[in-house]
Amino acid sequence: MSILVTGGAGFIGSHLIERLLERDGESIVCLDNFNDYYDPACKRRNVAGFIDHERVTLIEEDFCNAEAMRQLFDERNVRIVVHLGAYAGVFRSVVEPLMYQENNVGGTLSLLEAARHHPVERFLLASSSTVYGRGAAIPFQEDAPLGIPMSPYGASKRAAELMGLTYHGLHGTPVVCLRPFSVYGPRVRPDLAMAIFVEAIETGRPLPLYGDGSIRRDFTHVRDICSGLLSAMTADGVEGEAINLGHNDPIEIRKVIEIVEDALGKKANIDQQPEKPGDMPVTYADLTKAKRLLGYQPEVPFAEGVAEYVAWFRDQLREP
Numbered sequence: 001m002s003i004l005v006t007g008g009a010g011f012i013g014s015h016l017i018e019r020l021l022e023r024d025g026e027s028i029v030c031l032d033n034f035n036d037y038y039d040p041a042c043k044r045r046n047v048a049g050f051i052d053h054e055r056v057t058l059i060e061e062d063f064c065n066a067e068a069m070r071q072l073f074d075e076r077n078v079r080i081v082v083h084l085g086a087y088a089g090v091f092r093s094v095v096e097p098l099m100y101q102e103n104n105v106g107g108t109l110s111l112l113e114a115a116r117h118h119p120v121e122r123f124l125l126a127s128s129s130t131v132y133g134r135g136a137a138i139p140f141q142e143d144a145p146l147g148i149p150m151s152p153y154g155a156s157k158r159a160a161e162l163m164g165l166t167y168h169g170l171h172g173t174p175v176v177c178l179r180p181f182s183v184y185g186p187r188v189r190p191d192l193a194m195a196i197f198v199e200a201i202e203t204g205r206p207l208p209l210y211g212d213g214s215i216r217r218d219f220t221h222v223r224d225i226c227s228g229l230l231s232a233m234t235a236d237g238v239e240g241e242a243i244n245l246g247h248n249d250p251i252e253i254r255k256v257i258e259i260v261e262d263a264l265g266k267k268a269n270i271d272q273q274p275e276k277p278g279d280m281p282v283t284y285a286d287l288t289k290a291k292r293l294l295g296y297q298p299e300v301p302f303a304e305g306v307a308e309y310v311a312w313f314r315d316q317l318r319e320p
């Protein structure tokens, strides 16, 4: 029996595998195609710490390959799926929507099909706060009207959720949709704000600020996200549900820059840019449902998480 983590070489996936290895348990299949959405060398570094572990098998494959997924589920006797693999950036989806549709929707369907032929005990589907869109009430509640997504990425995640929930209704596939909010922490994706801000301020390079910095994000530490995922693997009463994994404390981007400046002891060299299409004005998770169903409670205060990330970033710079 094994736990399949798709996107296991990515930012969140690699943290989740480390957390799974801290516990006794079954073997883990880390599935990733090391695509070049960002430098695959980062992904190789992400897995370096666990790739030789006796409980981990790395499989380099594309989960859009439905036949390969069916074989994998049989051969590895997959019991739990944590589907984190995706194209995950908002802005690129505005420019290249087709690959989001193929990978995030088609790829999810390929895995759901494998789960239909080799029934699993749980199928966690990583959705996103971007499924909330124009018209959604704030803070975002899972079971209130979601509004219209503001990017093809958000729409692809909503479509993947709907496919998962359809499989749950039709075939009893034990799907749980988790909606992470602006995740950060060591090994954060290089295209995300935290990575860009820290790198720019540390090196003195221009920091691109889109709009006036008043947009708010519910930044959530990767440790808290992993705690939510681990709970969702075993919790009762969660199948067929969508659940927020956020911080319930949105913060303005200009305030984020100040906190990063304080942590680095340096000032940002702001490069003012127009607002970006697809950018949501605010993300804000209501956590009532996550607390009730998962006992979820974010524990990492934002300033502490930023200081930890800065220390990690500086360690990386010192590495040969």
Ligand SMILES: NC(=O)c1ccc[n+]([C@@H]2O[C@H](COP(=O)([O-])OP(=O)(O)OC[C@H]3O[C@@H](n4cnc5c(N)ncnc54)[C@H](O)[C@@H]3O)[C@@H](O)[C@H]2O)c1
Pocket (backbone or CB within 6 Å): 006, 007, 008, 009, 010, 011, 012, 013, 031, 032, 033, 034, 035, 037, 043, 061, 062, 063, 064, 083, 084, 085, 086, 087, 088, 103, 107, 126, 127, 128, 129, 179, 180, 181, 182, 183, 184, 189
């Ligand atoms: N990071 C965030 O702030 C955030 C917020 C909300 C939701 N999410 C979701 O969480 C998940 C993980 O995000 P992340 O930030 O770790 O992203 P990431 O890009 O670091 O990780 C995704 C991994 O999936 C792999 N992958 C993509 N397509 C694949 C395919 N067809 N076959 C095999 N592997 C494939 C990539 O190579 C990558 O390593 C994604 O589903 C993302 O949409 C992330």
